[in-house]
Amino acid sequence: MISPGKKFRGQAxxxxxxxxxxxxxxxSLLIFSFIGxxxxxxxxxxRSAYVLNYMQSVSKALYYVDSSTLSEVKSxxxxxxxxxxxxxxxxxxxxxxxxxxxxxxxxxxxxxxxxRVTDLMKRDLxxxxxxxxxxxxxxxxxGNAQVPGRTAVRCAMKELMKPFAFSGYKYYFEAMLSQDAxxxxxxxxxxxxxxxxxxxxxxxxxxxxxxxxxAGGKSEKKLxxxxxxxxxxxxxxxNGLQILAISSPFQVLYSxxxxxxxxxxxxxxxxxxxxxxxxxxxx
Amino acid sequence: xKKLKGYIGPLGDDIPSIFPIVFAVLIFTGTIIYxxxxxxxxxxxxxxxxxxxxxxxxxxxxGFTDAQTLGKTCKEKVGPRASxxxxxxxxxxxxxxxxxxxxxxxxxxxxxxYSPETEKTSPFYIGASTRAGETWxxxxxxxxxxxxxxxxxxKDSVVMSFPVAVPCPxxxxxxxxxxxxxxxxxx
Numbered sequence: 099m100i101s102p103g104k105k106f107r108g109q110a111x112x113x114x115x116x117x118x119x120x121x122x123x124x125x126s127l128l129i130f131s132f133i134g135x136x137x138x139x140x141x142x143x144x145r146s147a148y149v150l151n152y153m154q155s156v157s158k159a160l161y162y163v164d165s166s167t168l169s170e171v172k173s174x175x176x177x178x179x180x181x182x183x184x185x186x187x188x189x190x191x192x193x194x195x196x197x198x199x200x201x202x203x204x205x206x207x208x209x210x211x212x213x214r215v216t217d218l219m220k221r222d223l224x225x226x227x228x229x230x231x232x233x234x235x236x237x238x239x240x241g242n243a244q245v246p247g248r249t250a251v252r253c254a255m256k257e258l259m260k261p262f263a264f265s266g267y268k269y270y271f272e273a274m275l276s277q278d279a280x281x282x283x284x285x286x287x288x289x290x291x292x293x294x295x296x297x298x299x300x301x302x303x304x305x306x307x308x309x310x311x312x313a314g315g316k317s318e319k320k321l322x323x324x325x326x327x328x329x330x331x332x333x334x335x336x337n338g339l340q341i342l343a344i345s346s347p348f349q350v351l352y353s354x355x356x357x358x359x360x361x362x363x364x365x366x367x368x369x370x371x372x373x374x375x376x377x378x379x380x381x
Numbered sequence: 382x383k384k385l386k387g388y389i390g391p392l393g394d395d396i397p398s399i400f401p402i403v404f405a406v407l408i409f410t411g412t413i414i415y416x417x418x419x420x421x422x423x424x425x426x427x428x429x430x431x432x433x434x435x436x437x438x439x440x441x442x443x444g445f446t447d448a449q450t451l452g453k454t455c456k457e458k459v460g461p462r463a464s465x466x467x468x469x470x471x472x473x474x475x476x477x478x479x480x481x482x483x484x485x486x487x488x489x490x491x492x493x494x495y496s497p498e499t500e501k502t503s504p505f506y507i508g509a510s511t512r513a514g515e516t517w518x519x520x521x522x523x524x525x526x527x528x529x530x531x532x533x534x535x536k537d538s539v540v541m542s543f544p545v546a547v548p549c550p551x552x553x554x555x556x557x558x559x560x561x562x563x564x565x566x567x568x
Contacts, residue, residue: 111395111398112398115398115400115401115402115405116401119405122406122408123408126408126409129416130412130416133416133419136423141427141430144427144431144434145430148437148541151438151441151543155544156544158441158444158545159444159545162443162546162557164556164557164558166556167557167559170479212555214557257481258481258544260481264483
């Protein structure tokens, strides 16, 4: 007589073996799924570290590169370095052409010696006192005199950001008052230094960089044409773009002689460079 | 005693179950070994990348560098750091006073202003030339790196390039122009 337990012993053994096989396959799938994503976060962090170090190097280099050495930089027939971005698309405009003898990088040859790119940019900003309500602008002018601070930075950024610009990245360079944004009228947007004419960017996304509204001239850059929002890195964030940004502080010496005596003070600013991956050249 | 059909004994009944058991053990063991290899390879890649980032912080401490400064940095900072990270490195400094090339292999002037000297604009070109576009100064901790000419890119190496200000238009100028420092790391 064979007991019922012995009767089904063979079937029980193969069932156990099949269950072991299924568990083994399931565990293997879990392991493959784990190793497929293992290290991705670390890799992402290291890649971001490289991009940030690159941008910090760009920011540092601006303080050392002499403006006159950039006088041979050209637009290379690239629209964002040559034409104005209007609501209807790119339009020919001399103010925007880096190859223009009057407004392009060529004019930097007039500033020989050790005059850094940031020296010209500071001079460009030094004609207004934001503490008395004068809005600083990057417009290549110190009062009525032509001082190509914005153009110098634009020429330098075009060259320095080339490896990323040609890899589908877009950048935007902006200056802003570095006081607590809460103490500046208009908050963070109010702290931004506005552009009149070309911006320092290679983006042609109108919702990030705004448009030129003055035909043949240079107008203050505004989004949506109504000035409700300022163009720049914040606009990129508002548009859902994932940006990497670095900031660097600097001071501008503002001098005023209108009262008959010389009154000088330092005004604190900071530059910000942001970069993001873009598909605007593909779309 | 009644003989049951299909019953071949206490061990014989379990023989068919041996095959799925062996198969399961093989699958699981193979997966573990393969996973270990993949993770080791990924970890090695991350270590190399981390090494390159770490060394690059040292050579880009300031926005300006020249042959003498880079030589000193390599000797006093980069070498010891690379030893502690167990990575090999090659650092090349180039003066790109006429603009930064996009494609080192291109002969189009807008992509490479230094053509036809295309080979010499490569990050892997070793030399000591004061001409713009060529390698001005280099340093390495690998004895296999030649003293002149193209260095064949090592397998699994990481290349990082950073902009720096360098003397321009001449190597001994007081004015500074555009330059690039390349950091290559491998194990």
